[in-house]
């Protein structure tokens with residue numbers, strides 16, 4: 001289906017873009033002078049460029065990208081010229097010959113008020129915003145819309161002064177003033193060359209929190225966070241996060257802020273989280289606005305990492321950008337790695353760092369591993385795509401970050417920093433490739449295993465799929481040696497039937513099986529020992545032997561999750577309990593608990609017996625963790641969280657979502673009941689009465705208290721005991737911050753207690769004017785545990801609520817995605833009604849916003865592993881969507897890949 005051929009209707013099938021087909025642009029655009037007359041119904045754009053032919057490319061016509069534009073005029077060196085249209089492209093054949101620069105002037109209009117795709121120039125709440133990455137600039141003017149064309153921009157904005165008092169674009173404000181008829185203008189010059197995907201403008205009624213800072217080098221900068229009037233009291237945390245980001249990049253990588261003014265603007269209509277436009281980041285309000293009354297600890301921490309992420313793009317992405325979109329992970333993987341490191345470095349103690357690492361790995365495993373095993377599997381550097389927006393994936397972002405992390409592991413923290421310095425020395429101001437990046441890191445570390453194995457290491461960029469590492473241990477009690485045998489494999493993925501071995505850094509430790517002591521690791525043939533050892537697995541199978549191993553060890557393998565692989569080791573329950581109690585690597589300590597729970601879950605799913613799933617030893621171990629005198633509360637909360645339904649499903653060849661749901665529910669109830677007194681203790685012990693602070697320590701305490709409340713409500717509701725539900729309702733009413741309030745509400749909803757309905761009603765009336773809080777209210781109901789099929793009717797009802805708005809991506813996600821992707825027990829219905837709902841919503845959304853629709857379409861990625869009757873019903877729903885005639889390329893690519901053999 002994916003060939004570029006005519007289909008039955010005679011329409012052109014979507015074109016496949018191939019990485020191998022890259023060729024340099026035939027023209028360079030050196031300068032761009034844009035003048036906007038902003039009007040929601042008809043915005044006029046005058047685009048004056050200087051171009052020159054690329055001498056390295058044979059002479060040819062200029063083919064400019066455009067989309068949904070009305071073309072009024074084209075002038076070359078001030079003269080009218082002939083042009084033609086080839087589909088959406090504007091083709092100019094009669095351009096001056098030779099390599100001299102020439103002027104091209106293009107005048108177009110567009111309709112931002114009708115732009116429901118939220119790509120290009122659009123209107124949100126009576127203000128103008130832009131989103132150009134990946135290919136939105138062509139919806140603003142005709143251009144070479146590709147990241148390797150970098151130009152200097154001057155932008156003049158003109159608009160009605162009363163309606164649009166604030167006029168912003170990239171760079172520095174050089175001039176502003178009044179015009180006739182109540183209009184005004186502002187002129188901006190960006191001192192840095194940039195690809196057009198980093199262009200931005202904003203115009204509207206906005207107010208800013210401002211902060212002046214001085215860099216280490218003594219330069220002054222102005223930081224601004226723009227929001228709607230009334231939201232200023234929610235900008236302090238974003239500003240603090242921005243200041244922390246500026247300081248961190250200077251301290252850790254020697255990368256200073258390169259602009260006099262750095263602006264962040266929030267909008268409530270945004271397709272994703274945020275966008276790193278040069279000097280003018282545009283954010284979803286969800287990742288800017290927070291105060292303790294409206295935002296939870298999780299919101300605070302997301303804001304910190306997204307503000308960091310976009311800021312770090314200023315160097316990794318903006319100063320050095322991607323040659324083409326296949327190199328997307330060059331900026332995204334690296335920048336995710338940087339924001340992860342930033343959040344970890346902000347943690348005061350090692351256990352909080354470990355918590356962040358575990359959270360990141362949880363995302364990787366529950367979202368990226370399934371992607372790697374499903375129909376949309378692609379390498380970190382893909383080889384082809386139909387719609388690039390479909391490739392802003394967890395593979396490009398999170399697996400890409402793991403690849404960069406492995407480079408750091410193989411070169412050391414200091415070595416990696418040296419590599420980054422070399423990368424900027426070589427490529428600052430250029431559009432480059434993933435190969436260029438890896439080469440720079442390796443060249444700066446010529447003695448490292450990365451340099452020795454670079455071509456093989458780069459298979460992480462070219463081969464899709466999650467490798468599996470199988471390990472087996474042998475202890476020789478007489479010789480006091482321990483040998484670990486490791487082998488690797490990787491299942492075929494779409495278009496890649498055979499895989500070659502990867503370079504896999506395996507961080508190792510040994511824990512005494514009897515004593516629980518950390519055993520020193522002394523590699524055979526060496527004389528020194530250390531607490532852990534980095535083994536670099538590069539062959540299909542290899543072994544490593546340690547000497548002077550005093551007692552039989554339990555191996556602690558893949559410490560800190562040193563590589564994005566699945567580890568198979570046939571641990572006994574006793575061994576896992578030893579690691580859970582004693583491993584000094586917190587990641588593997590957590591992992592041991594997850595393995596134990598997973599083992600019980602899969603056994604119960606196989607046998608169909610849902611009672612008494614967890615054994616006494618596991619429960620005792622969980623009690624010991626919960627009551628542990630020194631472990632951090634956030635870490636305890638992670639250990640006591642059972643593996644998610646999605647993660648459990650990933651371990652099975654045949655997935656019965658209802659069975660998984662029933663087993664996990666029963667495990668939760670068992671934990672609630674067996675540890676009832678411990679949960680009461682934990683709740684009492686983790687109350688904070690001081691001022692609210694969203695730091696890791698206090699948010700960990702709130703998270704554990706919230707978990708305790710959830711379990712207490714659950715057990716009490718089942719046994720019809722009114723005490724804890726009553727206390728929870730009181731907590732909900734009295735809470736001094738949104739985290740505690742929402743945790744209490746969630747506890748009542750997830751227990752299905754009668755107090756839930758009045759609490760939800762009260763919550764709504766209290767927060768009906770807070771859009772982001774209403775999103776939580778919608779999402780909580782759409783992801784509530786299903787009881788007798790009640791969630792789907794509730795979701796349909798929510799869609800008729802006066803505050804529901806399909807056009808607002810946050811609201812659509814809070815209801816539709818929360819149900820289809822976040823509520824497996826409610827979604828996978830034997831009567832197929834969940835899938836019918838999904839297909840209706842995908843088609844409905846596709847008509848206005850294909851990008852958001854294509855995200856929703858991904859909810860069915862793993863349909864082929866479903867048991868009957870789910871499998872056939874899912875297939876039918878996919879076919880229904882695929883059969884729609886005017887489907888976008890975005891959704892078509894996703895559903896056709898899902899249906900392909």
Ligand code: B3K
Pocket residue numbers: 133134272274275276309310313332389392
């Ligand atoms: N670079 C943007 C993502 C753009 C998505 C376009 N479909 C945000 C980020 O990763 O920082």
Ligand code: ZN
Pocket residue numbers: 309313331332335
């Ligand atoms: Zn990014």
